[in-house]
Amino acid sequence: MGKGLVKRTVMSRETLDPAVGPRVRALRQERGLSLRVLGEQVGVSAATLSQIETGKSAVRPARVVELAEALGVEPGALAPGVDAEGRTPDESIEERYRRWRVFAPLEIDPALRAALQCFTATGYHGASVRDIARRANLSVPGLYHYYPSKQAMLGALFELGMSELLARTAAAREEGRDPAERFVRLIEALALYHAYRADLSFLGSSEMRALAPRDRRQHARVRTQQQEMVDDEVEAAVAAGLFRSASPHAASRAAVSMCMAVANWYRPHGPLSPEAVARQYVGYCLGVVECDPAVSHRVQTMDY
Template identity: 40%
Template sequence: MTEHEVGAAVRRARVAKGLSLRRLAAELGVSPATLSALETGRAPVTVARLQRIAELVGIPAAVLMSGDVAAPAPIVDGHERTDRDWRRFDDVGLGPVLAASVRLFVRQGFHATSMRELATEAGVSVAGIYHHYPSKQHILVALMDVTMTEIRWRLLDARADGGTPVESLALMVESLALFHAVRGDLAFIGASEMRGMSGDDLARVTALRDEVQHLLDEQAALAFPGVEVRTACRAIATMCTALPSWFRVDGPLTPAQVAAEYARLAIRMLDDRAPDPSR
């Protein structure tokens, strides 16, 4: 990828996330002029800085490096969005190759999908895919990174919204369930295609998944001191990750309704395990 292509991908990701040039520059600790030069390909981007940008825009560095970042949605009422709402689901920023991969991996599985089929579905050449992704596993890893990045920032923002430890835990469960209800395609791939990865990629994605479980465990321990939360929290996480197997957006419940109900069930499950102070 050229510096111009990487810079253009950074700009698309920034605008899609609703960050102004000045805001992202401040977060990076650089001047707006420096960031502008990076986005226009007039200045190189270091690996460390690209990793930091990836964290701030919520798109994996590998995707930014590939340039496979979709153009942002139109600006509403002439204003860029500068807030971030874990209950809101905008375009996740997948480019044509990753979007096509999601459709095919859900429809027929990772191993049964060929690069030629991906190229046809994405409307690009096979060589065009290999230009961005050296192998099919690189595509799967990019999708896993997108999935875990989305889950993690939503979980952390939901936790921060809580006024008490119990409320924070309930909001975290709600955010996890909401993601699996709304982004069922990405969640399904994340749950069913781990076997398609190996080596360092598998270890890294596994660690990211473990971190989500640890965040739930830690918050549950704060919310219900003295309660053994490990088993209950694994049951809670499992019921959230199983949502794509049965939930349908055109069914009787909305994603918001099922997520709120899951949060209530989770708190009830842990509360029932708490010791009775009257005894």
């Protein structure tokens, strides 16, 4: 596997996203339940429930359903994709985005879709829970069956966006045969993502300060992981004589920032397709890293 490939599996038949535990803990505390009381309701000890909440114990879909019922939420609020019968997608997030150029519509619940629309239209602080519920065609209590708070919706959207982006770029990176090719694939994947998922990308850039401190720290770590994928390839390409930048670190940061900015201006009904934007940005970014002209021609004429 290529360097930086995301190892985390969002869900499978045997285990689930480690973020399930923190969601359970947040809901339990919000409802004023002790570990012992909630554990009794789902048939586990307080110690076992503590292990689940801290991510030290795997959580199977059937247990997610039991926890969701006890906490008064839909199973998908704890583990996106789990339905009321405990069924889940069979593939990991890495497998799902192996075809990293293919962008299907986002499969998210009505509450999260409405939150995304409201946050991108008016900003996080300008959107009320009532606004989100109205857009989702839900009552406010109905909205809370999906997520315990507006902050939880924001955190879920950030996690959704970065998980997808990391998986797509990791898959793209694996296709390159040398640092220059891997850099090109990474830039293509970044540009495609920020065009196809412009709403999620814009939210990630504009509302990071609105995240709860713990979520903000986690998101910052994931963004650093994403940036380091590109940093490593630029530095390796400079060392191999493929790129000529005297400041590879700064050049890498500039290239990623250019791709992120696509979300600020790209419109689906504009004159350029996401694929056309990606090809343009590959050329721009090869200029930023001062790619050797012969190498630039080779990597820009690879199969797309």
